[in-house]
Amino acid sequence: MNKKIIAVISSITILTTLLVGCAEDKITGKPEKNNEIKSVKLIVPDGLPSIALSKLIKDDKKIGSVNIESSIEKTTEALTSDILKGEPDIAVVPSNLAAQAYNKGIGYQIVGTVGWGSMFLVSSDPEIKTIDSVKGKEVCNIGRGLTPDIVFKGVLKNKGIDAEKDLNLSYVSAASELPPLLISGKTKIAVVPEPALSAIEVKKKDLRIISDLNEEWKTILSSQYGFPQSTLIVKERLLKTNKDFVDKFIKSVEQDVNWVTENKKETASISKELGITINNAIVPKALEKANIKFVNIKETKSVYKKYFEKLKEFEPKNIGGKVPDEKIFGE
Template structure:
């Protein structure tokens, strides 16, 4: 091979390498300049947003080219609208709303739970067991929703029929429940955390009669109790963003673990992101809040039993029918 021939091959080789490197650079540039994808995450004020406080406050980067926008909804109507109009890519909702969203849209699946039951039967009277409730009036919130249905289901299995053995007086929200009990207008009530901690601070004579989540576990042979705050994911978003969802759920798990280990800082975080609960109450509430992430693969039976009970008491509370297996997200 003569010198000119060798020189020509070297030049061609250098040019080819340059072209390949150029193509690689262009590909990398395209990936780096990939259009940013907006992800909308909505949740209600209260324990669900407290459970998610670390994510909302710190806004960790979850995958490249994703911008996560968190919204804490102050009313159930706003939360429901965001889900039913399929505006939310991810939402934390009351567990019965997860069933309604699936039955109505077929576009939301359950990814896991950030909180199991945090409802407590309390009294300023001497109430020791269920037989002492016979003929009594009990204050509650959420007629036809989780607090109402859970209470009625447990009472029924413990031998008390609603509107026959006991009477329920429904208030609009826990924020109304607390001052009513403090003023002595109601003596027995079902109160959720974090309202319970505020109530017991203002009226020390209030005593916990029953932890309704423990009652549910005993009656239903359940490891976790009843699911209260559920993470749902829009299926059309999941199909194209599985890695993002898996990474997001890891952050949720880490966030709820951190919340249980850093209760004082959690109070500060919650205040900064706009949670309405007084930050002083949050460390106390966490002792009974039952916050923690449980993946759907480990809680399917809890949901199936929960929805079955809801359907028996009020079919509309789950959207009129028992959700099929499609409601459970597959990784």
């Protein structure tokens, strides 16, 4: 046989083998060759989540050979838009947004929780002593349909109180709008998250915490943690093709979150350096009630399931219409 013909046949055979091999990798879901990533995009919302990951954002510019491109998103609207477009590879989001994104098929999975419930019902009205006593009163909250609203209404419903009928709800668009209202006395009852609460307590000495809403959710969910407030999500394709990197990243998150809770003053300095929107002077105080703690999803699947089931009972659209199936959990 002509040598040229043999060479052509050999080349075709080799190419066919390579193509079949690549196809088999896609079918089995195993990482393909030459699939090493060079960088990933991390987005974290301004406030407690960015404080929790502040050391990671500042120091961990690279994990192994992978560059970490971190950014702090200043508004809930922008964060939601980023996630629903599937822009970041990794992000910290409100847990109900993680459910919405999954139900829309955007391709994110939950790998852990960075922060648990850190929201409080507070009042400067001496007549308000329990959650039940807010009936007939005006209560200010942040953003209708956002996490503070969902969490508060859930607690009310669990106590047999109809939020829409039994009290007057008013809303501000951001937590930063609550301090001047409460300090001036224009608002006497409100649902306030940390770190806004610490900022208010410094100037409003007659403000009292009526209820730690996370303690209420511990009972509702039968959980030692309460409700998952800040959820760490990762693109499914990243988990499938670069699991070693994801495992190392999760380990870094755990270590850095622990460092933040143990080094409050240093964290305040880092937060200022990163431009996180909080007076760095109150960061150490805020961290005392911030409930920042990283927990791997392997330990808390049942908590998320119960939480999503409760949110579906309260308002299905808050989680995208249905309780996500088991595939929302990435391991």
